Structure formats: C-alpha cells, structure tokens
Amino acid sequence: MEEVTSARKYCVQQLIPAVRNAEVIVDLAAIGTHLQGSGSVVQEIFDENQGEDSLAALKAIVASLQAKELELARGMVDPTSDELGDLEAAANKLWLLDTNRLVAGAELVLNFQEDTRYGDDNAHEALFEYVDGHAMSKSTFTAFYKLLDNYTAEAGVSEEVTDEEKQEIFAFLEVAVQTPVMQYVMKYLNASGKLPDDAQDEYGFKGFLYRLWFYFYSKEARFDSSGFEHVFAGDTRDGKVGGMHNWIQLLIQERKSELNYLGYITSRGVDGDEEPGSEYLMSISFDWKGATKTVGSSFFGTSPEFEMALYTLFFVCGEERNPVKLANRYNIDVVCYTFAGRYIGTSYPHVHGLEDDE
Structure with missing residues (x-):
C-alpha cells in the first residue's frame, strides 16, 4: 500500500501545478521514469491510463491510484496483536489508512x-x-x-x-x-x-x-x-x-x-x-x-x-x-x-x- 500511496502523492504533486496554471505542461514521460521501481501495481495503472491529453491522463492515473489505495486500505482494517497492545502503533496505522488526507504542499x-x-x-x-x-x-x-x-x-x-x-x-x-x-x-x-x-x-x-x-x-x-x-x-x-x-x-x-x-x-x-x-x-x-x-x-x-x-x-x-x-x-x-x-x-x-x- 505504501508504494501506491507514495506514487499517488508524487502524481498529485505533478498534477496540481498544471491545474492551477494552464501554462504548466505535464510531462508524462518524466513521471513514468520517476515511477519505475514503484511496483507492478503502480506500473500497470500508469500504463493503462495513457492518452494524447497528458493532463487528462494524469488525472486518470491519480484517480486510479486513489481507488487502489482505498481498496488496499479496506483490506487492512483488522488490528494486529501488536497494534492491540500498542496505541502508538495503532495511531500510526490510522495515519496509513487515512486515504482521504490531502497532499500537503500540493492540494x-x-x-x-x-x-x-x-x-x-x-x-x-x-x-x-x-x-x-x-x-x-x-x-x-x-x-x-x-x-x-x-x-x-x-x-x-x-x-x-x-x-x-x-x-x-x-x-x-x-x-x-x-x-x-x-x-x-x-x-x-x-x-x-x-x-x-x-x-x-x-x-x-x-x-x-x-x-x-x-x-x-x-x-x-x-x-x-x-x-x-x-x-x-x-x-x-x-x-x-x-x-x-x-x-x-x-x-x-x-x-x-x-x-x-x-x-x-x-x-x-x-x-x-x-x-x-x-x-x-x-x-x-x-x-x-x-x-x-x-x-x-x-x-x-x-x-x-x-x-x-x-x-x-x-x-x-x-x-x-x-x-x-x-x-x-x-x-x-x-x-x-x-x-x-x-x-x-x-x-x-x-x-x-x-x-x-x-
């Protein structure tokens, strides 16, 4: 899940400047290069959402990563025995599961x-x-x-x-x-x-x-x-x-x-x-x-x-x-x-x- 979350955060950081300023050009090739090594799930999402309109493609990539992140988080809602004995560990699990958190510095x-x-x-x-x-x-x-x-x-x-x-x-x-x-x-x-x-x-x-x-x-x-x-x-x-x-x-x-x-x-x-x-x-x-x-x-x-x-x-x-x-x-x-x-x-x-x- 952390690879998907990290990829979504990076893609959002590339997306928001283009949303805020029409003169900013989305470089999908550079984004793809950066995401290499982020795992097969991330690579598959990136490959499936290509198109002539790079801004629209990046929006689709972000949406797909968000959906995958939520899917993975829903499979992690059962607390482990370690978390049940450690409130700090439980708090950090909640942080990981907060898929609706905005990307600070971008969103x-x-x-x-x-x-x-x-x-x-x-x-x-x-x-x-x-x-x-x-x-x-x-x-x-x-x-x-x-x-x-x-x-x-x-x-x-x-x-x-x-x-x-x-x-x-x-x-x-x-x-x-x-x-x-x-x-x-x-x-x-x-x-x-x-x-x-x-x-x-x-x-x-x-x-x-x-x-x-x-x-x-x-x-x-x-x-x-x-x-x-x-x-x-x-x-x-x-x-x-x-x-x-x-x-x-x-x-x-x-x-x-x-x-x-x-x-x-x-x-x-x-x-x-x-x-x-x-x-x-x-x-x-x-x-x-x-x-x-x-x-x-x-x-x-x-x-x-x-x-x-x-x-x-x-x-x-x-x-x-x-x-x-x-x-x-x-x-x-x-x-x-x-x-x-x-x-x-x-x-x-x-x-x-x-x-x-x-």
Whole structure:
C-alpha cells in the first residue's frame, strides 16, 4: 500500500501545478521514469491510463491510484496483536489508512509567514494559500462542513439540536463509519472489549459515536456544549478561544473573514526537514470572533474521520495524555479529557515543547 500511496502523492504533486496554471505542461514521460521501481501495481495503472491529453491522463492515473489505495486500505482494517497492545502503533496505522488526507504542499498549501508569541499579529496575509476544491469534495468532507455552523460560538449559551441538524450528524456518521480509519477503530475497540453490546456493528457504532461526540452537556448553562462543538467547531469564553482544533473550520472561518491568523509557534514538534507549507501538524495563534487563541495545535490536511477516529481511540483506550510519534515525524501527546466521566470534554494533538492548549 505504501508504494501506491507514495506514487499517488508524487502524481498529485505533478498534477496540481498544471491545474492551477494552464501554462504548466505535464510531462508524462518524466513521471513514468520517476515511477519505475514503484511496483507492478503502480506500473500497470500508469500504463493503462495513457492518452494524447497528458493532463487528462494524469488525472486518470491519480484517480486510479486513489481507488487502489482505498481498496488496499479496506483490506487492512483488522488490528494486529501488536497494534492491540500498542496505541502508538495503532495511531500510526490510522495515519496509513487515512486515504482521504490531502497532499500537503500540493492540494493544501499553507502560508506560514512569521512566528509569533503572546498573540502578536506577525502575519499580514491569510494562512491558507491554496486548497484544492476536488480534494475537498469527498463525501466525508462535504458532510462534515454541514455540521460546523450548527453551534453558537459563545460559551454558556444553551444549544438545541433540530431534526435537520440531527439528520446532518447521522449523514456524516453514515459515510464516516464506511472509511478504513473508522472501520479500524470499530474493530480495535471491539477486539479490546471496550464497546458496549449495542455498539458492536456499524449501526450501533454510529450511535456510540453520536453519544460520545454529539450529546450536549451542561458546563455554564443547560446543554451548552458537546465534544464535537468544542473540539471541531470551537467556542469563546472571556476573550479566549476554546477548542477549535480542526483545520477545515479554520479554513472556513478565515474565508469568511471571521478568523485572523497571527502567526505560527516556533516549536512545532517536527523531526526532519520539511518543505515550507508541506506539514500536517502546526501550532498557530489566531483571533476569532473577538477572542484569541494564543496556542492552538491542529492537524492540517487530515480527513475529519481520521481526527474523530484518532481521538475516539485514545479517549476510550488511553489516558489523559498519550505520547505518540506519528508518521515517524510528529512528536505529540494525544490529549483527551472527559466531561462527567462519559463524554469527550476536549481532545487535540499537544505538540511537545509548547505550553499547554485547551
């Protein structure tokens, strides 16, 4: 699978410049030369998708590689005995299975600008330089978007879920539980004996996720918060932003001119060299709706189902702070705090070397 994933990533890196700029010419011969040695599956896909229109051919190659990657991932959703005894190994398996993750530096390009501390505005341009519309049109992404405007940002305001909003939640859960990452977590929790009897099939697992993430609980007012609202949508209290650890919500709010990116935090917990704009984890500072997030750590480019799967796994099987080296590069604690012992209070990737988030 890794050969297919690597080939798709490379092909996307060649494709996106041509999509963004009609003057960029796709060199299929050079791409074919680069892919030599990537295995028979990759070579067969490349050979089967040739044509006079090199851009159309490359799009077909990417689509075929994506389909093959998904097929292979679906055959890897049963956790191994080693993974069942090692949450870090399980987290890295989830990373491998996230076939909907964008290719950072190509499908998602970030404009870091300057580092910042204490909420100083050292960035005068937007954080998101480019996001590929086709990559963002996957079913889990489009279902996820619809959930983010269902909440009141101000903490302490009672929330109510309408029938339409409940339908939107289950529409997202329906497509999410079909993905390899969610299939893996369902099987992992089952094998670990962590799921109740009524949550051990897909139908029951959707109900389990609904209760864990979407049930409202009372913090400052009756039914004023939920795990999903805090972690993914965000809230404000006393001039501070709470939660909001999801890059898609950051993107939406920035494009609505509701969010002002202030800069990145110098210590990013990353091992090795990475091209600017190609990282999947960042700690940033921003203003939102009159409040400030001085340190906020988020994955970037990951699928919403990956993030929910990862946090669910560690919430159920882990501790409050779970050290993980993810993708052999990102040194983090997966933080999970409960509310009332049953619900997710917050969860996020805390980058080693930084002050704590919330």
